[in-house]
Amino acid sequence: MAPFPRTPRTTLACTRFHECSKTMSAAVTAKLKEQFEAGLETRADFTIDQPIDRYSAADHAVWRQLYRRQTALLEGRVCDAFLEGVARLNVSAQSVPSFESINRQLKPATGWEIVAVPGLVPDRVFFEHLANRRFPVTWWMRRPDQLDYLQEPDCFHDLFGHVPLLIQPIFADYMHAYGRAALAASDAGALPLLARLYWYTVEFGLIRASDSPNGVQIYGAGIVSSRGETIYSQQSAAPNRLAFDLERVMCTRYRIDTFQKTYFVIDDFEQLFDVARTDFAPLLAKLADAPALAAGDVLATDRVITRGTQEGWKSDGDI
Template sequence: MTNAVVAHREPSTRADFTIDQGWESYTGEEHAIWRTLFERQEKILVGRACDEFMAGLIGLGVAAHGIPDFRRLNDVLMKATGWQIVAVPGLVPDDIFFEHLANRRFPSTCFIRTRAQLDYLQEPDIFHDIYGHVPLLMNPVFADYMAAYGRGGVKALRLGALHNLARLYWYTVEFGLIATPAGMRIYGSGILSSKGESIFSLDDPAPNRIAFDLLRVMQTKYRIDDYQETYFVIDSFEQLFEATRPDFAPYYRELAQRTDLVPGTVLPSDRVLHRGQGRP
């Protein structure tokens, strides 16, 4: 998934759509909302989140006490994998988004949801971006995958294939699962930052869980208004990174000849890890 294009830049926004986080301006209530979100995910994700995410969370020092200061996180992140967090006012144009990723800069929003939005928010907030995304940027292989995705995004824009590449982001970075010796685990940020989907993605019999295949993923549409009907499961982050190494131009040409698949589709060629029952 990529960020939707915004209509204009605010006067305080730089040419690359970055702003100052303004950490000192967060209120006590905003820090309290972070604590509420953090503490409930902390309980749910034990035995559900992949080890790499949990290690990244600890390594970064992201904790329940309040909204993190990007300056402190960047000191740690830069030393670990050469990444930086840059603050943005909200969704940014696709070309700007990809340019940041390609240069190992992760654009994060600064605002935090209200208490009325604890369980659902249409637009990503700081909890989704920092808690959900950034810990895995401490992992060298996943960090390289994200940079490769950014470079691929710049090319996809030029080739008119953004819709295909957006599906790869959606089904990996946002809603990906990984097979481990201990069982299936979560690595997608959209799941990791969601109380309901953290449980649904692994425990509910409704969704399909299908082994990752690059072209299959990029052929599959997604919905943004409900839990996923299909999750794609990688074997390792190395597998994911290797899948992004080839030139995607031939893939885009092949995909142009294929019919898009609706999210709940199961093909005879799929390696199905769990055949879902569908939602009532």
């Protein structure tokens, strides 16, 4: 996957949904190959023991810089549940956290735990972890020259971006249900539909907040771990912000090379709880032949929160 322009952004540019191989050898990205060659013992489910002793002073310094920058930026922009999660998990501001210490807080709360992985993992392995309340977290940290651009998710994206909401029961149940539904979709050849749902909720989701810019706050991991997208998603006039609708989301393409053209906004996390209770089998069958919508489309049936000016949009490249 080609890198996107060097905009001030740190997000998941290589999504797990494009690592479609079922075997370890075929799922090796350049970064993952580097990790294997480092001699880390990798199990059949792609997990490893977090190699705490391999973090350098530079790794801890990068974590510290990203943590301070993002927590300062997110005040008033991110949903309260995210910041509560950071506090309840005792996420270190000074150094790369121990996964074991995070799990001591996380597992008793929602039954979830984080497991260390060397990088992107194959789809089915990833979904099996989610279906068993395990979230794979890349162990390594980006370099100091990669603060605003990264092709693959690192520890900061995975841990800081994703894990705080897993201590919230409703979101935790949503992620569990998603993993189970994604396994079924994979078996049915309908994975793109579930990939879009993950993208527009877990990675780039917004939530209503009447006293915030454009009436929204952030909760998606791809936004909370990115300085550029944090500001753009909430304050820019360019993107569409549409009320969340499950079928609409599952039919909508997205961007991996630039900021999103459209964000879908949930009313509250209870709405995701309703999604978690969805019987996906008939829905996947219903949408199997539905045409995919462009990332920037606005339909007459949409509930529009803000219609984008389209400034800076590219005319092609939707996934």
